[in-house]
Every structure is written in C-alpha cells, then in structure tokens.
Amino acid sequence: MSFYIAIIDYEMGNLKSVYKLLVHLNVETIITDNPKQILEADGVILPGVGAFGDAMNQLKKKNLIPVLNQIKSQHGPLFGICLGMQLLFTNSTEMGSFGGLDIIKGDVVLFDKSKVDKIPQIGWNNVKFIDPNHYIFQGIQLESYFYFVHSYYVIPSEKRNNLGLTCYGDIEFCSVVTDNNIVATQFHPEKSGKNGVELINNFIKHCKK
Numbered sequence: 001m002s003f004y005i006a007i008i009d010y011e012m013g014n015l016k017s018v019y020k021l022l023v024h025l026n027v028e029t030i031i032t033d034n035p036k037q038i039l040e041a042d043g044v045i046l047p048g049v050g051a052f053g054d055a056m057n058q059l060k061k062k063n064l065i066p067v068l069n070q071i072k073s074q075h076g077p078l079f080g081i082c083l084g085m086q087l088l089f090t091n092s093t094e095m096g097s098f099g100g101l102d103i104i105k106g107d108v109v110l111f112d113k114s115k116v117d118k119i120p121q122i123g124w125n126n127v128k129f130i131d132p133n134h135y136i137f138q139g140i141q142l143e144s145y146f147y148f149v150h151s152y153y154v155i156p157s158e159k160r161n162n163l164g165l166t167c168y169g170d171i172e173f174c175s176v177v178t179d180n181n182i183v184a185t186q187f188h189p190e191k192s193g194k195n196g197v198e199l200i201n202n203f204i205k206h207c208k209k
Contacts (some may be wrong), residue, residue: 006041013047043207048083052092076181085184105157116169120151146187
C-alpha cells in the first residue's frame with residue numbers, strides 16, 4: 001500500500017464518520033487494530049466516543065498502548081479526536097480516577113456545574129488559535145466554529161501544549177493541543193463542516209511532507 005492513514009479501532013470511536021471524511025478527501029484509509037498497519041501508516045488518527053476508563057481498558061485489551069507510545073517516540077504524525085484527545089493525557093477524573101497514556105502531561109476534569117449552562121456541552125463553539133501560523137489552522141479563519149460534544153476537558157501541565165482555547169460559560173478551556181507531530185482536538189472535525197474538512201486536510205498534507 002502506498003500513502004495511507006490508519007484510524008485506530010479500539011471499538012470506541014466515531015470510526016465511520018472519520019472514515020467517510022477521509023474518503024471524501026480521496027485519501028487511502030484503513031480502520032485497524034493491527035500494530036503493524038498502524039505503525040507503517042503515514043499518519044494515524046485516534047478517534048473516541050465514550051468513557052475514559054472503558055477506552056483505556058480497550059486499548060490495553062488490544063495491546064495498543066505500546067503502539068501509541070512508539071508513535072510518540074517516532075514523532076507521529078498522530079491526530080486525536082474528542083476522547084482520543086483526552087486519552088493522550090496523564091489522568092482523568094471521569095467516573096473515578098484513571099491513568100491515561102501520559103503522552104501529554106496534564107489532567108482531564110469535569111466542567112464545574114456552577115460555571116456552565118449545562119453538561120455536556122453540545123453544539124457549535126468557536127476556537128481561539130494560540131498559534132494561527134500552525135499548519136493545522138492554515139486556510140481557516142480566526143475564531144472559527146467547530147462542533148463539540150463533551151462533559152470533560154483537558155488541562156495541559158505546560159502552556160506550550162495549548163494550541164487553541166474555547167470559552168464555555170465562565171470556563172476557558174484548551175480545545176486544541178499539540179506536542180511535536182501530535183495534534184488533537186476536543187471538538188469533532190468530522191462533524192464541523194468545511195472548517196473540520198479543512199483542518200483534517202491540513203493534517204493529511206502534513207503527513208505527506
């Protein structure tokens with residue numbers, strides 16, 4: 001197989017929607033839990049829908065944690081989506097206390113009910129680009145809107161990992177993170193219309209370089 005993107009299948013992700021978006025962009029794509037296929041891919045996407053603890057158990061069950069650590073050591077490229085972004089972090093307080101992949105240092109916490117209208121946040125919200133020149137934002141207008149569905153958000157330990165910020169109620173949270181060749185978003189690009197398409201297309205272009 002020539003250039004291709006691997007979508008990691010750990011049975012907890014919006015796999016079909018992400019796959020359809022990549023097909024729309026005419027990108028050869030496979031949905032797989034095969035370590036060899038994942039590590040040989042030109043780019044990897046870690047999607048995610050569901051609970052943090054269950055997701056980590058699935059990654060362990062499929063022996064994918066060493067694969068993700070190897071991707072980090074090889075400097076990606078890796079793109080995380082929603083829960084897939086949260087799993088990259090050190091710890092989560094979702095329905096208990098769970099250790100994450102610890103690829104990016106920081107915590108995953110619940111929105112404070114006293115500071116937001118409702119939990120979860122569902123719908124469109126805008127993103128303030130911390131680094132508008134980053135490749136992932138090319139061709140996308142500043143303060144663009146994307147589609148969110150989440151109750152928890154990430155707090156990176158280091159500000160250098162913050163790539164985008166979003167306000168929900170009285171809380172400003174990190175909605176895009178980066179670390180070397182890793183990029184991840186709290187929102188769903190595959191549900192975010194033309195802005196989401198452009199963002200994923202930017203990732204694909206980066207993978208081809």
